[in-house]
Structure formats: structure tokens, C-alpha cells
Amino acid sequence: MALPGSDEPDSISQDEARQELFGRGPSRVGMEVYEVVAIVLGIVGAAIAVESIDNWSQWLVLAAILATVLGVIIALNPNRRE
Numbered sequence: 001m002a003l004p005g006s007d008e009p010d011s012i013s014q015d016e017a018r019q020e021l022f023g024r025g026p027s028r029v030g031m032e033v034y035e036v037v038a039i040v041l042g043i044v045g046a047a048i049a050v051e052s053i054d055n056w057s058q059w060l061v062l063a064a065i066l067a068t069v070l071g072v073i074i075a076l077n078p079n080r081r082e
Helices: 014-022 030-052 056-075
Strands: none
Touching: none
16 A cells, blocks of 8 residues: 555555665666676776876866866765765
């Protein structure tokens, strides 16, 4: 039975509604592949940056970009408390 004020039909059980809300989630293998690819891309990107950046102002711009990306990651974190 749906809760009062809920927009779910009575025919949907609580377990079905929970599965629909939260989904099945990412697969374990997919997340491991994603992590390996992200680490490899990060290492390659860092190596390219170290080789090609030759001025302090370029390092400053890179640091500002990384700080902005870190701020966005923190702001959009779904587990962040308000």
C-alpha cells in the first residue's frame, strides 16, 4: 500500500518502488575498469603537463584549473552534508 501523499500507485510494492528509486547500481567490474582507465589517463596527462609546461604562469593556470575541478567535485558530491 502506498503511503499517504505518495504519488505511487497502490499496485507497486515497497520493494519495487525502492528498486525503481535506487536502481540496480553500477557493476563491480565496470567500476574497476573505470578506475584503471582514469588512473592511466591521469598519469599520462601529468606526464604530458610536466614535459610541456615551462613557465611559472602556466603552472599557475594549471593549479587554478585543478582547484576549480576539486571545488566542483566537492560541491556536487551526493554524500555531502549540507
